[in-house]
Amino acid sequence: METRTIQVTEEKKALRGSLAETIEGFFLKHRDRFWKVHVVVLLLMVVLIGVPAFMPLPDEEASLFDDFSLFANFIIWGVWFPLLFLSVIFAGRLWCGVFCPQGAASEYASKKGFALAPPRWLRRDWIAIVSFVAVTIFGQVVGVRDYPLATLEVLGGTTLVAVLVGYIYGGGRRVWCRYLCPMGPLLGVLSRLGAVSFERAAGSAKGYPCPTFVNTATKTSSANCIECFRCVNPEERGTLRVRLRRLGREVEEIERREPNLWEVLFLFSATGLALGAFYWQISPLYIRLKHALGDIFMDLGLLHVVGSSGPRWLMVNYPEAGEVFLWLDVMAITIFMVTSMVAVALALSVFTALASLIDRRGLSVKDGFLRFGYVYGPVALLSLVIGLGQILFQTTTALGVTQQVVKSLEMAFFAAGGLWSVYLAYRLAKGNMLTMVPLSLGTVLVAALWYGVLF
Ligand code: SF4
Numbered sequence: 364m365e366t367r368t369i370q371v372t373e374e375k376k377a378l379r380g381s382l383a384e385t386i387e388g389f390f391l392k393h394r395d396r397f398w399k400v401h402v403v404v405l406l407l408m409v410v411l412i413g414v415p416a417f418m419p420l421p422d423e424e425a426s427l428f429d430d431f432s433l434f435a436n437f438i439i440w441g442v443w444f445p446l447l448f449l450s451v452i453f454a455g456r457l458w459c460g461v462f463c464p465q466g467a468a469s470e471y472a473s474k475k476g477f478a479l480a481p482p483r484w485l486r487r488d489w490i491a492i493v494s495f496v497a498v499t500i501f502g503q504v505v506g507v508r509d510y511p512l513a514t515l516e517v518l519g520g521t522t523l524v525a526v527l528v529g530y531i532y533g534g535g536r537r538v539w540c541r542y543l544c545p546m547g548p549l550l551g552v553l554s555r556l557g558a559v560s561f562e563r564a565a566g567s568a569k570g571y572p573c574p575t576f577v578n579t580a581t582k583t584s585s586a587n588c589i590e591c592f593r594c595v596n597p598e599e600r601g602t603l604r605v606r607l608r609r610l611g612r613e614v615e616e617i618e619r620r621e622p623n624l625w626e627v628l629f630l631f632s633a634t635g636l637a638l639g640a641f642y643w644q645i646s647p648l649y650i651r652l653k654h655a656l657g658d659i660f661m662d663l664g665l666l667h668v669v670g671s672s673g674p675r676w677l678m679v680n681y682p683e684a685g686e687v688f689l690w691l692d693v694m695a696i697t698i699f700m701v702t703s704m705v706a707v708a709l710a711l712s713v714f715t716a717l718a719s720l721i722d723r724r725g726l727s728v729k730d731g732f733l734r735f736g737y738v739y740g741p742v743a744l745l746s747l748v749i750g751l752g753q754i755l756f757q758t759t760t761a762l763g764v765t766q767q768v769v770k771s772l773e774m775a776f777f778a779a780g781g782l783w784s785v786y787l788a789y790r791l792a793k794g795n796m797l798t799m800v801p802l803s804l805g806t807v808l809v810a811a812l813w814y815g816v817l818f
């Protein structure tokens with residue numbers, strides 16, 4: 364029986380190895396053409412993001428089948444965004460290395476620009492959290508998912524900043540991608556769950572210049588690897604190779620995979636912020652917060668200030684669509700989202716700290732965070748994919764798929780995320796049930812909060 368199990372495992376390894384070689388061979392053969400892919404995706408983005416911004420808003424009768432603006436919105440927010448996050452599970456950060464025009468434009472600019480070394484403040488790990496929080500809240504306030512002008516402002520604006528950063532810093536490297544892109548840290552932390560990694564070949568120690576400043580001679584983490592294939596040169600000693608692995612494997616081995624406290628804190632915060640972005644639109648708590656703020660400003664005699672609206676580039680202001688935000692809305696949304704972020708991050712911190720203290724191996728709280736913090740990745744990721752994929756799911760019902768099928772599919776995804784997190788907790792707790800309890804409770808908390816939004 365044991366011999367048979369070993370044989371099956373060896374067969375699986377061999378199959379994975381040959382599949383990895385085929386994938387690697389394909390990308391190596393075409394890596395000189397990646398720039399063409401970047402140009403094509405850039406042109407697509409220009410059409411999908413640029414054109415609708417100069418079209419009138421669609422009327423209520425319009426559908427994505429007869430209105431380009433709604434069609435573009437569906438492709439960007441209903442297909443591209445959810446699939447981008449889902450793709451991390453199967454392909455890691457392939458989007459970043461092969462498709463993303465923003466990162467490529469930033470790198471191109473950095474080859475032509477001042478080539479300054481990024482200053483120390485910019486290389487702080489928390490900068491990425493600030494960037495993510497700022498862009499996410501700003502996106503909510505300007506209605507990035509609902510209004511083409513806001514989509515252009517956020518996606519086009521970040522691209523311009525990426526190019527500017529590239530022009531000033533880097534000298535051919537991607538300072539924007541490594542330290543500033545709001546998407547980068549989320550894709551990075553989730554890529555640790557993915558099936559693809561770029562691993563050092565046994566015994567190698569050669570360093571290749573990496574666009575995202577990864578030390579390829581010592582690399583053990585997937586987080587900052589954008590899968591550009593530049594360090595993959597099988598004919599050379601010291602090359603990195605593409606490897607396929609079991610989902611979640613890197614997190615299971617996180618102790619020797621360069622765990623990073625800021626990544627964990629980012630995961631906790633991003634989970635809370637994403638929940639806040641969905642909840643403010645449906646929660647009675649948000650309405651109460653807004654009224655309470657209104658009362659405070661009325662007492663201060665400032666209601667006329669916060670009761671006015673601002674320009675479209677700063678907040679939703681579309682009277683023709685019946686939606687106009689006031690400064691009061693902007694403040695309430697910001698406070699609500701930041702509170703949600705802090706509350707969820709604190710709750711997950713408490714559960715993680717408890718697991719560290721309970722664990723019999725005598726971990727410090729910091730070591731506990733580094734070991735157990737990544738456990739919540741799957742439940743957060745798959746719930747986010749369902750949340751972002753609502754437009755896609757709604758469209759499939761319009762195409763004739765029954766509501767019941769869609770809900771079952773969503774539920775299956777949702778359950779998979781929760782169970783995967785619990786499984787990771789089991790693996791990392793090394794079967795210690797007591798350690799698993801707080802980690803599972805943290806998972807249940809995240810799942811319960813997402814359940815309230817999704818179902
Ligand atoms: S880090 Fe951001 S800008 Fe860079 S390639 Fe990835 S998504 Fe694009």
Ligand code: SF4
Nearest residue numbers: 573588589591592594
């Ligand atoms: S580690 Fe290699 S594949 Fe990954 S980003 Fe750096 S050079 Fe590219």
